[in-house]
Amino acid sequence: MLKSMTGYGRGTGHGAGYTVGVEIRSVNHRFREIAIRGPREWLALEDDLRRAVAREISRGRVDVYISALPDLTAGDPAILDIALARAVKKAGDALAAELGFSDRINLRDILAIPGVVRPQEAAVDPEVARPVVQRALDAALRMLAAARRREGERLEEDARRRFSHLSRLVEEIALLAAEVPKEYRRRLEEKLQEWNLPGFVDAGRIAVEVAMLADRASVEEEIVRLSSHLGQFEAALGSREAVGRRLDFLLQEMFREFNTIGAKAGSAEIALRVVDAKTVLEQLREQVQNVE
Known part of the structure; x- marks a missing residue:
């Protein structure tokens, strides 16, 4: 199941006569980057809070905002x-x-x-605040995780639909590539007829020429590699781990194989499907950029 890098969460914690609020916003980023903003006197908590966020998020830009206000119901004056x-x-x-x-x-x-x-500014010992901040952070992380899962489900649904289209295109290219030698032979025989030379070239020579042309235009290896990449891509879509980088790498590899097929295959039908495949790959890459 994919998880998005984009999400929002908030949580609150109450204790020792004050209220702590935590807001978390995450967006896509190539690496993991965590920024924490809160009361200056709570800097001693930053490392622990950063580790807590890192346990839940492996990739993305994460901004954590912490606020503290005295609980006026506890008797703190304004x-x-x-x-x-x-x-x-x-x-x-x-x-x-x-x-x-x-x-x-x-x-x-x-x-x-x-x-x-205005409310009295909170000035709380960080060690006293630690459990309250942790409760607020935990609540915000749960909300953030749920938002990232929901967005990830949408991304996965879209990715699987485009993946199916891409798989069909590969199957069609493989079938068309198998017909390329026959098409070479047909064109060669037409040329011989056009030049009025059908009797001057024997069948063996024609077979050799067709085999040489077919070998240069063969995309069998590229199809095999594409099939492997597609299998790995589909497996990654169902993984519970962070697979955004792996998906991006597989798409790059598939793009390279389609480029090679487009350059080698002497077929207009294959070329059309290569263009369609590259379009689908670009659409997939846009979606994968937001996958953790």
């Missing part, structure tokens, strides 16, 4: 900025007088001004 409230009241009354309004600014208006009343 901060009231009296000076700001007085300034707001004075400015409001002056403006009302200047513009000729009879009403004056009231308490509700003052309390609505940002900064007049």
Whole structure:
């Protein structure tokens, strides 16, 4: 089952009179990169938090945001900025007088001004905060994992549909390639008739020429390798491990084989299918770029 590198999760933890919130956002990235942002006094927790995230995520850019607020229900007071409230009241009354309004600014208006009343900033010992932060992080990681699985299911469904198309194209190319020698013989015999030379070249010589042309245009080895790559690709789609890099590598190898087939095969029908296959490969690569 594929997992996407894109997702979002959030979680909260409560304890010791404060609330911790954790948000995690992940996006696709060639390697694993984890950035953690939180209260400066909690830097001592960063390594543990990074390891916890790394256990769940093997590839992608991950941003972790940690916030801490005191639990006001536990009795922690809010901060009231009296000076700001007085300034707001004075400015409001002056403006009302200047513009000729009879009403004056009231308490509700003052309390609505940002900064007049704000929660007290949390300053918590990191060791006291550790279990609370871990609970919040665990909850956020679970939500993130579920989001990445859902997106991975969508990616896998789309990849399997395109994989089936690609497999059919390989089968068609193999069948067409088997007819190439016959087509060479037919064209050669037509040329001999056109040049009025059918009796001057014996059947053995024609067979040798056809065999040489067919050998140069043979794509049997490329078809065998493509079949192997397709088998590995299908197996990787059903794996529970992180397979994004492996899928990307297999697509590159298949692209190389189709390039060789397009260059060697002297058949317009094969060339058309090679173009179709390259289009499907590009579509698959776009999807695989987001697979963990």
